[in-house]
Amino acid sequence: MSAQPTSGPFRIREPDPKYMTFVEHLQELRTRLTICVSTIAVGSVIGWFFAKRTIRLLDAPLRDAYASSHPGKTLPLFFNTVYGGFTLNLKVAIAIGFLIALPVTIYEAWAFVAPAFGARAGRWGPAIITSSLVLFLAGVVTGYEVIPLAVKFFLGFETGDLQILPFASEYVSFVALILVVFGISFELPIVLVSLAALGITSSRWLWSKRAHFFFGIFIFSMIVTPGADPISPIVLGVILYILYLGSVGVSRAIGK
DSSP states (O other): OOOOOOOTTTTOOOOOOTOOOOOHHHHHHHHHHHHHHHHHHHHHHHHHHHHHHHHHHHHHHHHHHHHHTTTOOOOOOBOOOTTTHHHHHHHHHHHHHHHHHHHHHHHHHHHHHGGGHHHHHHHHHHHHHHHHHHHHHHHHHHHHHHHHHHHHHHHHHHHOOOOOOHHHHHHHHHHHHHHHHHHTTHHHHHHHHHHHHHTTTTHHHHHHHHHHHHHHHHHHHHHHHHHOOSHHHHHHHHHHHHHHHHHHHHHHHTTT
């Protein structure tokens, strides 16, 4: 991949084999990675001050579900080590740092790979970056709404002799994984529409493979969703298939 810069934040550099060497590309990659890592570090420092509130927010689905099935009772989260609280807050702070750095990370990734696709990719830069952010956040919000349903399903297996004893680290990791899975999965339209815009696929081809996408999406949903509840993969699968159909429509609308 070789490139020659033009003006504007989203203008794509035209390939020129004489302009950038392989080493220069590596230097550019290092610079962009440094920007991303630095942004994550700053975001993590900011996230430290919001870690406890975030943990409380992530704990809300469990507390609410337990309160509805056990009136008058509360369910605290436990640490299995004396330093568990510090470790959990640190992990949550870093996760917040990644979230804060997400716009920068998406932009830097796009700015690095876009020159390989020529000037036509530059026209789609703002739309792709904005759509990626919106879809990821929509996925996170959807995942958060699914968590109470999954928690209620698991609480249904409690008996008089078998009671839940949730450890904070394991529970927060479970919730975070659901949020990340939904957030990343919601990027499916970006991938499909981008491939169509670049001429690699077409709306007609995508539509002809709708049965394959249907089964593939639900198999994917069953594999990537944590836990063993049937609710999360069903919700994810249905929404992803709707997003797939929307991707076909968008690809057709842009004439691909």
